[in-house]
Amino acid sequence: MTTTALMVSLLAWLGAHTGYALPSSEAALPTVHFRTAHELRVLSLGSEEKARAHSSRDIRALYDHRTNRMFLSSEFDVEGPDYKAALLHELTHFLQVFNGKRYSCLNESELEAYELTNAWITETGAPVPLYDTLFIKMLVAECSFPSAPPN
Numbered sequence: 577m578t579t580t581a582l583m584v585s586l587l588a589w590l591g592a593h594t595g596y597a598l599p600s601s602e603a604a605l606p607t608v609h610f611r612t613a614h615e616l617r618v619l620s621l622g623s624e625e626k627a628r629a630h631s632s633r634d635i636r637a638l639y640d641h642r643t644n645r646m647f648l649s650s651e652f653d654v655e656g657p658d659y660k661a662a663l664l665h666e667l668t669h670f671l672q673v674f675n676g677k678r679y680s681c682l683n684e685s686e687l688e689a690y691e692l693t694n695a696w697i698t699e700t701g702a703p704v705p706l707y708d709t710l711f712i713k714m715l716v717a718e719c720s721f722p723s724a725p726p727n
Contacts, residue, residue: 579608582654583646586664587671589696596671606639606646606670619647636662639669646670657702665693681719687712 577585583605591598599605611619616635617627636659638647646666652659668689679685690712697704 577654579648579652579654580605582660582663583608583667586660586667586696590664590667590671590692593692593695594671596675598671599674604674606644608646608648610650610652611647612650616647616649637666639666641669641673644670644673657697657700657704661693661697661702661704664696665689668692681716683715683719686715690715 580602584602587598587605590596613635614627614631616638617630617633618624619638619640620633620635621627621630636649636652639645640647646663648663649659652663654660666689669685672685672688677685690707694706696702697706
């Protein structure tokens with residue numbers, strides 16, 4: 577299975593489990609770019625310094641809503657359930673943007689993405705640990721603090 581075929585398959589699952597409109601063609605899908613673990617940390621955290629300080633952070637996929645680009649680990653395995661779960665999570669963010677959802681805080685978008693990822697893991701029986709609901713709620717709770725970045 578190709579990465580694009582996996583994206584289409586996961587988007588179909590998301591479409592069946594949400595009210596989101598799906599892209600009508602593959603041309604609207606995010607462009608895929610592969611990066612090393614360190615490069616993904618730099619993209620996620622914003623600097624080399626922060627990436628080095630969080631070198632144990634495991635990031636498998638990122639979606640950049642400004643450029644409609646999907647960044648995947650250079651070790652990405654389309655058959656790996658953990659990679660599928662990471663891609664589904666990021667495709668949720670793609671659909672949120674594609675459908676015009678707005679959030680006052682970026683972390684608000686994470687609640688739905690993690691809940692859908694957990695639902696996919698449960699439904700498919702993927703041998704991947706579920707995301708901790710307390711962790712998810714803490715992410716969203718950060719939005720109530722003044723230091724939370726606005727979207």
